[in-house]
Each structure stands twice: as C-alpha cells, then as structure tokens.
Amino acid sequence: MHKLFHTLSIQFSGFITKLISIILKVGAFITPTLSKRLVWHLFSTPFKGPVRKNILREKLFSQAKVLDLSFGSSFVRTYSWSCKGKSCKGKILLVHGWGAYALSMACLINPLRELGYDVISFDQPAHGKSPGRQTDLPKMVDSLDIVITQLGAFNAAISHSFGGIVITNWISKNINRGQFNTIKKLVLISAPKDMMATIKQFSKKLDLTSKHNAHIVERVEAITYQPINDLTITGFLKGRGIMNLLVHDENDTWVPLSDSMQAAERVDNGELFITSKLGHTKLMCSDLVIDKIKIFMSNH
Structure with a gap:
C-alpha cells in the first residue's frame, strides 16, 4: 500500500490527475477510510x-x-x-514553497548579497x-525555528508561495522571543492568504x-491545534509591527492574485506589487x- 501511495504522489498533471481523482471518488464509496488516508x-x-x-544555481x-x-531524529540542510x-x-x-527547495529562490541571493x-x-x-x-505545516514551522534559533538573528525574510504561511505562522508563535x-x-x-485557500486549491x-x-x-486542525479559520497570514501578522511587501503576478494560476490583494489590505504596513505574465x-x-x-530592503 505504501508503494501505491508513493506512486500516486507524483506531480499532478493531465491523465494522472484525472486518474487520481477517479480513484479517490470510487474509493470514497468502497473504502472511505482508505480513501481519506490516501487524500491526506x-x-x-x-x-x-x-x-x-x-x-546560477550550480x-x-x-x-x-x-x-x-539536527531536527529530531533527522536534519535540516x-x-x-x-x-x-x-x-x-x-x-x-x-x-521556499511547497515542493521546492532552497535554491529555487537562487535569483534573489546575489542581489541581496550585493x-x-x-x-x-x-x-x-x-x-x-x-x-x-x-511533511506538514507544524513540522515546517519547527524546522524554521531550528534554523532561526541556530543561525539567526535575521533582519528580514523573503518567502515564496506556501513558505509565506510557514514564516508568518512562526512569527505569530514567537513574537515574545526578542533575541x-x-x-x-x-x-x-x-x-x-490562508491555509484554507491552500486546501481549496489542492481540492x-x-x-x-x-x-x-x-x-x-x-x-490540519488536529496537528496545528488551531481552527482552520485562524490559520491566516493576516491573523499571523496582526499587530507585529513588521513592514510587509506582497508580490504577486496577475496571471498566477496556482495562487490567485486576489489572495495577496486581500492580505495587503488587512496586514499592518502592507504594500502590494503586481506583475504580469510571469506566473507563480x-x-x-x-x-x-x-x-x-x-528598494524595499533599503528604505525605512
């Protein structure tokens, strides 16, 4: 069964996506418990x-x-x-975001060093x-905590995609850890904009x-010990006194521009920068x- 799960856990596209969808729907009638396990x-x-x-990455x-x-019985590179x-x-x-890796943000590294x-x-x-x-949100937040605790303190952070949920969740949990x-x-x-948006997009x-x-x-609520409606970027950042720049492309087909538009209106000190035809x-x-x-890093 584990091999089946692993086989199905490949990038969703075309025929494979439709096949997985059919398997899950049929499974929901025949073996609901197994179908739920597969979805999770x-x-x-x-x-x-x-x-x-x-x-550049090389x-x-x-x-x-x-x-x-060291991260539990494992490690974080x-x-x-x-x-x-x-x-x-x-x-x-x-x-970085879900399914990515450290050097997926390579284009930003040298400009920041300069x-x-x-x-x-x-x-x-x-x-x-x-x-x-x-992995899941709590594990990612915990790994981030290891990095910040051992390699910090950081003046700023830049996230991509789901990494935004991770870093803002960490900030909300560690507001009193001044050092x-x-x-x-x-x-x-x-x-x-929130965890529910991520679930809806996956769905x-x-x-x-x-x-x-x-x-x-x-x-998600069971592993985070929080109601799903509390897992929001705006809730995580409320009253934190952080300068926020939200960057989003109007042609993003994975996370809609409206997510950043709503977040920019609700977070403290929020600025929205919109691009076109660049995608996710x-x-x-x-x-x-x-x-x-x-410019954002140089100002204020």
Whole structure:
C-alpha cells in the first residue's frame, strides 16, 4: 500500500490527475477510510520533480556554506552566503514553497548579497536534501525555528508561495522571543492568504469531494491545534509591527492574485506589487521584482 501511495504522489498533471481523482471518488464509496488516508497522504507529500540544470544555481551551490542542523531524529540542510563588501548590514532568510527547495529562490541571493546582507536558505523537511517523504505545516514551522534559533538573528525574510504561511505562522508563535524574533521586514511572494485557500486549491486540482475536504481540514486542525479559520497570514501578522511587501503576478494560476490583494489590505504596513505574465514562480527572477525588493530592503 505504501508503494501505491508513493506512486500516486507524483506531480499532478493531465491523465494522472484525472486518474487520481477517479480513484479517490470510487474509493470514497468502497473504502472511505482508505480513501481519506490516501487524500491526506497526497496532501502531505511534496512533489519532487526533476531539477533542471541551471548555471546560477550550480555556481551558488558550490559557493555555499552547507550545514546540517539536527531536527529530531533527522536534519535540516542549510545554505549560507556571505555579503559582498567590507561590512554587512545583517542577515536575510529565504523560505521556499511547497515542493521546492532552497535554491529555487537562487535569483534573489546575489542581489541581496550585493545589497550588504548575508543570505541563508534551507531545505524544509521532505524537500531538497532534507530527508523525509512527508511533511506538514507544524513540522515546517519547527524546522524554521531550528534554523532561526541556530543561525539567526535575521533582519528580514523573503518567502515564496506556501513558505509565506510557514514564516508568518512562526512569527505569530514567537513574537515574545526578542533575541530570535528580530524580523522587521517581510516579503511574501505568490503567497496564499490562508491555509484554507491552500486546501481549496489542492481540492480544485483533484476535484475532491466535500468529505475529502472536510477530512483535510480536520487533520490540519488536529496537528496545528488551531481552527482552520485562524490559520491566516493576516491573523499571523496582526499587530507585529513588521513592514510587509506582497508580490504577486496577475496571471498566477496556482495562487490567485486576489489572495495577496486581500492580505495587503488587512496586514499592518502592507504594500502590494503586481506583475504580469510571469506566473507563480518566474517573477522571482524578474528584474522588476528584484529591484522592488532591493528598494524595499533599503528604505525605512
């Protein structure tokens, strides 16, 4: 059965997506318990697609200081790059999204170093070179806590996609840890507005039943010890005094622009920067976005 789960946990596309959807719907009638288990397995399994060769990523990897931090019985792999220049302004943390890895945000690293910051990134549990097949929000937040506690303090953080939920959740849980929670600026790129939005998007891709949705919500609430409606970026950031830049593309087909628009209106000190025709990930390598982030980091 585990092999079946693992086989089905590949990137959703075309025929495979339809096949999984049919299996889940039929299973809901024949073996509801097993069908729910499969849905949760798929929801908590990152999709590790092939990593294309990239000169920038390969060069940065060769330059990085690699350090594995103990995380329970496993470890979290971290990558560090020193600032360029005689004196550094501080540290910036990069937090990648679901199914990605540390160097998926490679385009941002050198511009931040040239701005005078050390840059640290890491592979979240079950991502990149960090071991595991499955993970969830609490585990990702806990791994982030290990990184910040041992490699902080950070002046700012930049996240992509689901990484936005992870970093804002950590901030909300650690507001009173002054020596560690030093983040004053936050950039949220292509971020979902809340955990429910993530579940709905996952459900839409697989055309799940309402019972499957309810099961995912139930499991998320059980492992986070929070109602699903409390797992929101705006709730996590309320009253934190952090400067927030939200970056989103109007043609994002994974997380809609409306998520960042709503979040920007509700968070304290929120600014929204909208791009076009760059989708969910390409905007991280856009000169317009990189320049906007550099200005944001330099101001105030």
